Amino acid sequence: MALTCGIIGLPLVGKTTLYNLMTNSEAETSNFFSGKTEANLGTAWVPDERIDFLSKLYKPKKTTYAQIELIDVPGLVQGASQGQGVGNQFLDTIRKVDALVHVVRAFQSPDVPHVEESIDPVRDWETVEMELLFADLDLVEKRIERINTQKKKAKESQAELPILQKCKEALENSIPISKLALEPEELQMLQNYNFFTMKPVIAVVNVDEEQFSSGQYPGKEELEKILSEKGILILEICALMEMEINRLSEEDRELFLAELGIKEPGINRLARTIYNKLNLISFFTSGEDEVKAWTIRMGTNAKKAAGKIHSDIERGFIRAEVVKYEDLHQLGSMAKVKEKGLFRLEGKEYIVQDGDIINFRFNV
DSSP: OEEEEEEEEEEEHHHHHHHHHHHHHHOOSSGGGTTOOOEEEEEEEOOOOOHHHHHHHHHHSEOOEEEEEEEEOOOOTTTTGGTOOOOOHHHHTTTTSSSEEEEEEEEOTTTTTOOOOOOOOHHHHHHHHHHHHHHHHHHHHHHHHHTTOOOSOOOOHHHHHHHHHHHHHHTTTTOOGGGGGOHHHHHHHGGOOOOOOGEEEEEEEEEEEEHHHHOOOOHHHHHHHHHHHHOOEEEEHHHHHHHHHHHSHHHHHHHHHHHTTOOOOOHHHHHHHHHTTTTEEEEESSSSEEEEEEEEEEBHHHHHHHHOOEEEEEEHHEEEEEHHHHHHHHHHHHHHHHTTOOOOOEEETOOTTTTTTEEEEOOO
């Protein structure tokens, strides 16, 4: 599953720095402010202690973590939905992503001027959110107009019309489409539009070291209140400090994090948060050749999960040999897991759980 996530925000808020940290890239961080219009595309690994454990246990030739595809786009400016700045080109680039990471700036820096000449995370958040809402409204209005001017009225289009009118009314009142109480069949009809205001959003506040230490930044309470009411998760990350952490050896990194009193780098938390926000889970295959995390949606059955590995395994599915990660971790070896009777055989309708270690039996 190629999970994609768009990183959005105003120019010079730290989007590309976060992208570089998560994908181990070296994209130019000031390019987007100087007129660059292409997006940066890269892959981020989702850190997972379970994969680390399995890798130590099996010592495989290859270890593969779950992945997220990231798209880092040029900074949005007010009026982007009407073509200001890089406008619609930017919006088209991320129209089909599964989730959005919206970066807002709290950090102070004389070397990095703010496009609005002052630090105001609430204002910046609302500017970008409003542009996404306007972009959806523009899409809805164009589609309604197209349906109404069709010479031959298609039945499907006519069925869409009342739903689109409902969306238009909501957007005109600054209500995102995700907040509408839509029936499953209505949601199905809207699926191909890839509306921005239907996508899961994670907020990242890019703070400076002083703000990180104090836990305070301008407008914090107001921003948290707004996002809490919208059900949006918020992470505070100091991108500058993350860059320092990234340059350290593993040993020094652990010491540095311990000094700061934090368990892991913020970019690791962000990668996992994106993954969880989309109701994704991992099951594992393990052996001497490879230890690998496979990404599936929560609620996927064993036969469908087998298809993630290969269509032949799904087609010839016999049963799944399942071990809970917790059991293997606690007992330390597969032999002890079997001794304790914790090794199970499951049929095709078994719902795969996060952390299941599975070996599929199949016959084609």
